Amino acid sequence: MNFKKPRGTEDLFGNKVNEYVAISTIIRDVMSKYNFDEIMTPVFESTDLFKRGVGDTTDIVQKEMYVFEDRKNRSMALRPEGTAPVIRAVVENKLAQPENLPLKLFYIGKYYRYERPQIGRNREFNQCGVEVFGKKSPEADSEIITLAISLLRNMGFQTNDLSVELNYLISGVSKTKYVSELKNSLKKIKDLCDDCSSRIETNVLRVLDCKVDQDKLKNVPTMNDFMSEDDKTWLNSLVKILGLIDISVNLNPRLVRGLDYYTGMVFEIKSTDKTLASQSTLCGGGRYDNLLKQLGGPDISGLGFGMGIERILLDLEAKKIQLASEKALDAYIVGLTPKAKQFSTMLLMMLRSEGLIADFDYQDRNMKSVFKQSERLNSKNVIIIGESELKENVVVIKNQQTKKETKVSYGDIIKTIRGN
Secondary structure, X not given: OOOOOOOOOOOOOOHHHHXXXXXXXXXXXXXXXXXXXXXXXXOEEEHHHHHHHHOOOOHHHHHHOOEEEOXXXXXXXXXXXXXXXXXXXXXXXXXXXXXXXXEEEEEEEEEEOOOOOEOOEOOEEEEEEEEEEEOOOHHHHHHHHHHHHHHHHHHOOOHHHEEEEEEEEOOHHHHHHHHHHHHHHHHOOOOOOHHHHXXXXXXXXXXXHOOOOHHHHOOOOOHHXXXXXXXXXXHHHHHHHHHHOOOOOEEOOOOOOOOOOOOEEEEEEEEOOOOOHHXXXXXXXXXXXXXXXXXXXXXXXXXXXXXXXXXXXXXXXXXXXXXXXXXXEOEEEEEOOHHHHHHHHHHHHHHHHOOOOEEEOOOOOOHHHHHHHHHHOOEOEEEEEOHHHHHHOEEEEEEOOOOOEEEEEHHHHHHHHHHO
16 A cells, blocks of 8 residues: 555655755744744644634634544644744743743744645645734834844845735724724625625624635725724834835735734735745734733733745745755765775764764765765765775775875875865
């Protein structure tokens, strides 16, 4: 029987693994410069955590979670997003103490959603994200947008590769009035898709984000018409701060994001490249002022974003940008006799202990195949050891670039390889 990987998952090997390692290194380097600490949470949590944190009416909870019962009949879910688990960890471990604020955390990990696989969207996917807890301010909002842009620029994106969309989600009485007007307007539109028709009563703001019915929504009211003066002042302050650091934004009154917990500022960073088609959003996030308290923590504001690593790597690949350095060996060792092979293993350990990247031919290849293998492994040098070399206490080092062969005494092997 031949087993195959589950649909919507991917086997990573060779250069793909190197690219994932490289992008993780970039993420951690940038996060350290912004004074963020890494947090790791379990890959599965209580299903109720996501129902309460993400929202009962979201597609994630209604359609996309991988849910299972453990041996004690407790409902568990593979984590579909990163914010709720981080908040659970912050509350459980009492991390949001006054002396720790602002609490600035980031994560990198695997997440799971049962949805239709397509380019840039798998059922098992890798994501990095940040969560910040502390005083609500436009400066904090601007920092996480700046951080997201910095991450993407360090990965190789240029300014014209990215488009930043921004909106401000109203709340309180203003939101109640807007929701009422929006529902009345949507009910007058014929032939809305099935999702939009059901969302009118369950999660009406998500209708604004529908990719199917966008042309039909041109005349529905927007939040801009219902924003309070305080909300307008906040949004204008944020746009001004971003402008001072040369980040231009497009105000999009229909941007709502797909999660119920957002309040105030929301944003998305999209790729201007056509490679990802409808999956062009590289990063999205915003402010959630009530979620920490809702999940049992103190009444402290929060904000954050999530960034899909697969989409980023696809876009970089289309731009012919490689994050990982090409793999290369400093030396490839060939022992021509049983005794030479024994010596080769000792030499191999010595090279590695000196910080050199080295490997050894275990396959008993002929010399022609050995040199082909060394080329495939991109080895800078081939070290050849036979009976005559053992008697003379030397090795033959062939520089693969110059093709020059040199007899080298044992004491000069390291120096010669480093010189090559």
